[in-house]
Amino acid sequence: MFKEPIPIVKIELKDAGDARKVATITFEAEEVAEREKKVCKDFANQANIPGFRKGKVPPSVIRSRFGKQMNEELKRQVSTDAYEAVLKRDDLRVHSVLKVDAGEVDSGNAATVEVTVDIEADFELPDYESYQLSISKTEVSDEEVEKELTNLCEQRASYEIVERPIEKGDYVKCSYEGSLEGKPVAEIVPEKPMYGKQANTWEEAGSEAEMGVKAISNGLIDMKVDDKKTVTEDFADDFEIPPLAGKSVSFELEVHEVREKNAPDPNSPDFLKAVKMETLDELKEKIGKDLEQRKEYQNLNGKRNQITQNLLDSEDFPLPQKAVEDEANAIFQGMAQSGMEQGVDRGEIETKKDELWKQAQSNGQARVKIGIILGRIAEKEEVKVTNEDLAQAATREAMSRRVDPQAYIKELTADRGRLSRLQRDVLHDKTIDLIAEKSTEKVCEIEDGDKH
Template sequence: MQVSVDKISDLERKMTVQVPAEDVDSQVEERLKSMVPRTKVHGFRPGKVPMRVVRQMYGKQVREEVLGELIQSSFVETVQKEQLRPAGGPRVERSQDAPGEAFEYSATFEVYPEIELTPLEELEVKRVSAEINDADVDRVVENMRRQRTRWEPAERPAEEGDRVALSFEGRMDGEIFPGGSADDYPLILGSGQMIPGFESGLTGTSTGDQPTLDLTFPDDYTNQELAGKAVQFAVEIKGVSTPILPDLDDTFFTSFGVEEGGKDEFLDSVKQNMMRELEQATRGRVKGDLFDRLVEANPVAVPQGLIEEEIDRMIEQMQERTGVKAKSGLPRDLFTEQAQRRVALSLLVGELVKASELKPDAERVRQMVESHASGYENPEEVINWFYSNREQLSSVEMAVLEDQVVDWVLERTKVVDEQIPFEEMMKQPGSAPVEEAPA
């Protein structure tokens, strides 16, 4: 067998393999002979079917099986011998496979990049922290009250904070534009759901009013066909409701699972939950900043095949999360940049795991499993399910190992501490309110 491996690019290799005809033919012949005792043909006794008949019946199929196995075994053997690390399966092309001739094929594939990590001592990571004060607790309690808001009809003009039921029709240059109309649409004035001027233009209106709003879409509006365009909305107010927040009483406390202890116990429960969320958010922020610094300091060439696999996962996760299966498929380029970053980060974390020689800590794995299970009616049953499901337990172990890597890296980098308000800590880093509009 003759083998050559050529470097096409930094990450792409082409393996060319040639197997002598006699090696292929001998394997085919041997396999056909082994089939004779099992072959049944009308007119012949069992085990007495002539070889030429067996070859005529199964020769082509057996040859394909032999060639397939030769491709697999020779590829694996060469990869091991050359100490290559394929990133995904090969693209195989047969250049010569006629009977009686040497069998030749090529396998093109990507390999994992060689990564040399920047010394961790050169990294500077920001470690943010926050404290919970009474104002933070009051703000959370107020949000909890808003979750239990009930709406009552208002016999007065609409004010900011009221909910109006309306129908509207949007026109641009006199023509109705797609997405610019709705019926029985509930809108809370001051929520910022609509484009500038829409909600403020409805303040002071009453049930039955039919105001006309002359507005302009923002220049940076996401739909470029509407960005910066003047439009007119014909609106009909069908109802105005005012919010009624619940009192802080035993009924309210019970609705959040606090059945004894009154207001003091409720506030203590709220604060304890805030502390748990703060701990998770703090760790998430630190981990996020650390990963950002790692990616910036260690540019990695990423195999395209791994990026495509990650895009597939991201699309599948999004569809599972939203419950929407796009018929025509989502544009893959929407996910490319994030997928490339995820793969690069995964490769870097893998290198750090090797450098640190860390293994998942069994106690931390147990704690994470128990934390997942605590939200269920029968936690012990959920815990047993995790430990009896190797795939699910592996995902927990990988999460724990990632946390251990973060701790290990932080011990070796320059850490800059910064305190920020609790409210800012609980916002997703880099997120911004999404401006919605009737379009």
């Protein structure tokens, strides 16, 4: 088919909302007629009509036989020339072509095509080279190694039945039922059984964990099997469950079984064999290296998060509307799907739909803004995505999905949309890494568990 574009008389632009424009492209009648002749010739070269040699069919016969198809092809070519002309404009950064409306196109008249596009607005890039990023020390202390060693031992602890009063740290099978002002809590907050009624549940006596009912875990201490008692929990005024906030709830508690946790000696041959180490010193050395790698990984993620937040905090600019809508829809669907997978009732999701959609829109705007800024920085810094980059990223995705990497790469290659998204994600990741390299790092003195 003929590829040379039709000469354009003019392009007029008008605003159609934030970061959206409608371009009206006009083609001269003579040029449209000339293109129609070439379309007719293309059809003649391919047509097999009895009584005529191929390529020698008169135009009148071709138009009579293929008039509708020719008009569709002429309209397609005019439309293509129109939106390609818009894409080539130096004064527009087209983010996406939303609509191409060619109306009626025929060889006897000028053609007018309307192309609706979302654009990327002009804005000043943030001074990303001056970012100061906070990181933590990666040195590992002896105390951290000992703490991790203790956790490792506790993961392999045995739980032996004992017949004695309960001590702190014991694991207790018990039952309890709460009541508030004579009414069962299970009826007040049926969706929160932890605070209502439990039969044969396990509790750690004297647990310091945030979850659970403190009065129960503390009340178990000194009780024995078959003992019963009443304990009272005074919930804080700002407790997360409104019907219980600021209230005193009574719990009828009964003990069924007591088990003592016995962690193994880390220097015992059986324990060292279980963790595939020859000596305790060798194990501690490995723990230290693992902790150091973990800290380095946390620093890497921390820097990426800080860069992302800095970009998000930079000056706002109009965003492509369709891109924001698409991101928001994807985020909303993801939140709803995640909720259902976690057992949240569809009706509850429906009642929170407006709240979830508002959050999805906010997150969608953030994603689009960050993506556009990273794209501009990548362009400025000439960041490129190689085939090797794509192959590595696809392999990582395949491994995370537990599928064959080669089959997954083949599947991606056949899906241009998914491949394009992966290429965009890799470009953004490489750009964030580049920003991190150009930034200044500042080591923070923080306590274990604190965040930057």
